[in-house]
Amino acid sequence: MIQFGIFAALLLLVALSLILIPLLLTREVEFKGDDQANIELAKKKLKDVEDDFANGILNQQQFDQAKRELEVGLFLDLDGKQSAKVSAKSGRWLAIPLLFAVPLVSFSLYTVLGDLRVLDNDTLKSLTAPPEA
Known part of the structure; x- marks a missing residue:
C-alpha cells in the first residue's frame, strides 16, 4: 500500500x-504584422514589372498603370496597424x-x-x- x-x-x-x-x-506574446513581407513582395513585383518594361513586353502606359496598382495595393496592405504585445498573465x-x-x-x-x-x-x-x- x-x-x-x-x-x-x-x-x-x-x-x-x-x-x-x-x-x-x-511570457509575452508579440504579434508583428505582415508589413515586412508585404514590402518584400511589392519590391519583387515591381522588379518583375520593370523587367517586363525593359524587355518591351509592356509599354509606358501599361508600366505606369501596373506601378500605380502596386503602390495602391501596398498602401492598402500597410494600413497603419501597429504590432501588438500581449502579456500572458491572465491565467x-x-x-x-x-x-x-x-x-x-x-x-x-x-x-x-x-x-x-x-x-x-x-x-x-x-x-x-x-x-x-
Whole structure:
C-alpha cells in the first residue's frame, strides 16, 4: 500500500507540474504584422514589372498603370496597424484552484472507478498467495 501511495503521489506531482508550470510562467506574446513581407513582395513585383518594361513586353502606359496598382495595393496592405504585445498573465489565478481540484478529482474518481480492494493488505495477500490445491 505504501508503494501505491508513493507512485500515486509522484504521478500527481507530475500532472500538477505539467498543468501549473505553464500557468505560472510569465511570457509575452508579440504579434508583428505582415508589413515586412508585404514590402518584400511589392519590391519583387515591381522588379518583375520593370523587367517586363525593359524587355518591351509592356509599354509606358501599361508600366505606369501596373506601378500605380502596386503602390495602391501596398498602401492598402500597410494600413497603419501597429504590432501588438500581449502579456500572458491572465491565467495565473487558475493555478490555486487547480492545485486543489486536481488531487480532489483524481481521488474521487479513484474511489468511484478504482479497485479499493488493493488498498486492503489482507486482500492483497490473498491475491498474491498461490492457490490451494
